[in-house]
Amino acid sequence: MLTLSCPDRVGVIAEVAGLLAGHGGWILEASHHSDAESGRFFMRQEVKADSLPFDADGLRQAFEPVAARFEMDWQVTDTGVPKKMVVLVSKQEHCLYDLLARWHSAELEVDLAAVISNHDVLRGVVEWHGAPYHQLPVDPDNKAQHFDEIGALLGKIQPDCVVLARYMQVLPEWLCREYAGRIINIHHSFLPSFAGARPYHQAYERGVKLIGATCHYVTADLDAGPIIEQDVVRIDHSDSPEDYVRYGKDVERTVLARGVRLHLEDRVLRNGNRTVVFD
Ligand SMILES: Nc1nc2c(c(=O)[nH]1)N[C@@H](CN(C=O)c1ccc(C(=O)N[C@@H](CCC(=O)O)C(=O)O)cc1)CN2
Numbered sequence: 202m203l204t205l206s207c208p209d210r211v212g213v214i215a216e217v218a219g220l221l222a223g224h225g226g227w228i229l230e231a232s233h234h235s236d237a238e239s240g241r242f243f244m245r246q247e248v249k250a251d252s253l254p255f256d257a258d259g260l261r262q263a264f265e266p267v268a269a270r271f272e273m274d275w276q277v278t279d280t281g282v283p284k285k286m287v288v289l290v291s292k293q294e295h296c297l298y299d300l301l302a303r304w305h306s307a308e309l310e311v312d313l314a315a316v317i318s319n320h321d322v323l324r325g326v327v328e329w330h331g332a333p334y335h336q337l338p339v340d341p342d343n344k345a346q347h348f349d350e351i352g353a354l355l356g357k358i359q360p361d362c363v364v365l366a367r368y369m370q371v372l373p374e375w376l377c378r379e380y381a382g383r384i385i386n387i388h389h390s391f392l393p394s395f396a397g398a399r400p401y402h403q404a405y406e407r408g409v410k411l412i413g414a415t416c417h418y419v420t421a422d423l424d425a426g427p428i429i430e431q432d433v434v435r436i437d438h439s440d441s442p443e444d445y446v447r448y449g450k451d452v453e454r455t456v457l458a459r460g461v462r463l464h465l466e467d468r469v470l471r472n473g474n475r476t477v478v479f480d
Pocket residue numbers: 365368369370371372373374377386387388389397398418419420421422423424425426
């Protein structure tokens with residue numbers, strides 16, 4: 202899997218396709234986007250591994266000159282190597298349950314390397330599914346220790362994706378920077394509406410007719426990272442805030458699962474604080 206972005210200009214597609222074809226590369230899926238606003242070009246090329254005379258490192262070496270010439274931000278990943286995922290949770294279980302079921306049934310083909318929580322309440326269900334569980338309690342007077350312990354564990358695992366599945370702690374700037382573009386959160390509102398705490402109750406007070414969920418990359422700015430996936434569900438005057446929570450959970454589960462899959466399949470490319478999603 203080759204993904205790239207670069208300053209837009211004539212010839213990028215021809216150069217990339219020519220290099221791949223020149224080595225016998227069989228392109229299975231090709232997507233690209235020319236973004237007028239940013240003046241950048243985005244591409245995703247899925248190449249049949251055994252059509253090439255070299256492995257992923259060989260492709261990286263062959264591609265380097267083209268990437269340099271076009272000032273590309275790029276990466277080559279071997280989809281034959283399962284990506285590593287870590288899930289952070291607190292006490293809310295619905296998004297975790299959904300991810301565990303998709304992983305356990307192999308619908309989500311990923312190495313679930315760890316589930317980390319500041320509570321112990323979800324240990325049983327995680328270990329029943331055969332995933333490792335790490336409880337790292339939070340001392341309100343020393344939250345830095347909690348995040349240091351998370352950082353140390355993530356450093357050992359080196360995950361491709363860290364999912365905040367209703368994890369209720371605000372990550373420090375250093376952790377967001379260290380894993381920029383790899384930490385995914387599910388916020389239970391249709392951002393930018395109702396950022397922060399208790400969004401369903403904010404929505405009730407505002408009298409909206411749609412509520413939703415947003416899957417986004419995590420940055421130091423709370424709930425403000427690039428959006429990966431969103432969806433909404435209708436509510437009406439007869440619904441209570443508790444109804445909003447119940448309807449909202451269904452949307453949260455599906456939006457997070459879609460967002461995680463898009464990330465794991467290298468279908469999401471950063472475009473400033475926006476994303477290009479080759480779905
Ligand atoms: N650096 C970031 N950290 C987190 C983000 C983010 O976008 N950037 N998203 C949140 C998730 N979240 C809303 O979706 C959220 C979670 C928690 C809080 C919050 O105020 N937490 C309190 C502690 C609450 C508790 O102990 O139960 C706090 O941190 O003081 C706001 C929004 C996840 N992290």
